[in-house]
Amino acid sequence: MRKLSPLPASIVLMLVSGSIAAAAGTSPSNSAQVARGKYLVSIISCTDCHTPGTLLGKPDFTRYLGGSEVGFEIPGLGVFYGPNLTPDKETGLGNWTDEQIATAITAGKRPDGRILAPAMPVDSFKNLSHADALAIAAYLKTLKPVSNKVPGPFGPSQKPTSFVFQVLPPNKYTPTVPPSASGPKPSMTPAQAPTPAAPMPSPASGVPAPVPTPAPAGAPVPMPTPTDVKAPTPGPATATPPQPPKQ
Ligand code: HEC
DSSP, rough: OOOOOOOHHHHHHHHHHHHHHHHHHSSHHHHHHHHHHHHHHHHHTTHHHSSSGGGGTTTOGTTTSSSSSEEEETTEEEEOOOOOOSOOOOTTTTOHHHHHHHHHHOBBTTTTTTTTTTTSSSHHHSSSOOHHHHHHHHTTSSSSSOOOOOOOOOOOOOOOSSEEEEOOGGOOOOOOSSSSOOOOOSSOTTTTTTTSOOOOOOOSSOOOOOOOOOOSSOOOOOOGGGGGGGGOSOOOOOOSSSSSOOO
């Protein structure tokens, strides 16, 4: 057996400096960036639209930002579901670069060129600084990967396969039956209405009243027609629904 000859000093130096650079790219200053991203994601409430269950009143934080099962209807465009933002490679952002994620957030453009539907609030997010958008991307990369491919997107003539968040004219509105069928009282005040029997994990997000629609009941509800513009209601026509006694 021949002894390995020592590596020339220059190569050793290159190797050492290379590994330092590689480490620097993934750890030291990165933790401040990730903390900044976490902070931004927590206050911007990405979870409302990107965590399963949230729009149904029961956020599943074990699948935090793992993609929503409730899609937003954008009249004329179709129905769009908040996708999985975790680093899962098959169903999430695992194969996106930080720059690609930042571009999707602030310019509404996916790597494949598709422009995101305006359910994603790009109009606000375009005001994020590039550094903050990259911080969000860096934080998303640290999330626990969740395997969940959201449905859609569906075109306006396609039938969605999961819940739809839709704006209805008052004459089309019927209250959604709560998930637990264990005898919720019919005399709920609006503020109490969405509270299910089981204690909810602390809501954390500031959204007061989720409005899930009944969903795939098969009723092909057309677009909200502007017929109610005339507001012929004889009752007390205030801006709020005239329904139950308020408190
Ligand atoms: C009001 C709902 C809503 C909020 C709040 C929201 N999003 Fe979205 N987001 C969506 C929807 C809906 C889509 C999908 C739109 C489409 O498919 O055209 C989307 C798409 C995306 C995409 C593209 C992913 C992909 O696979 O195409 C990224 C990235 C994203 N959002 C990140 C974020 C981040 C980060 C935040 C918080 C800073 C956030 N979103 C807040 C609704 C929302």
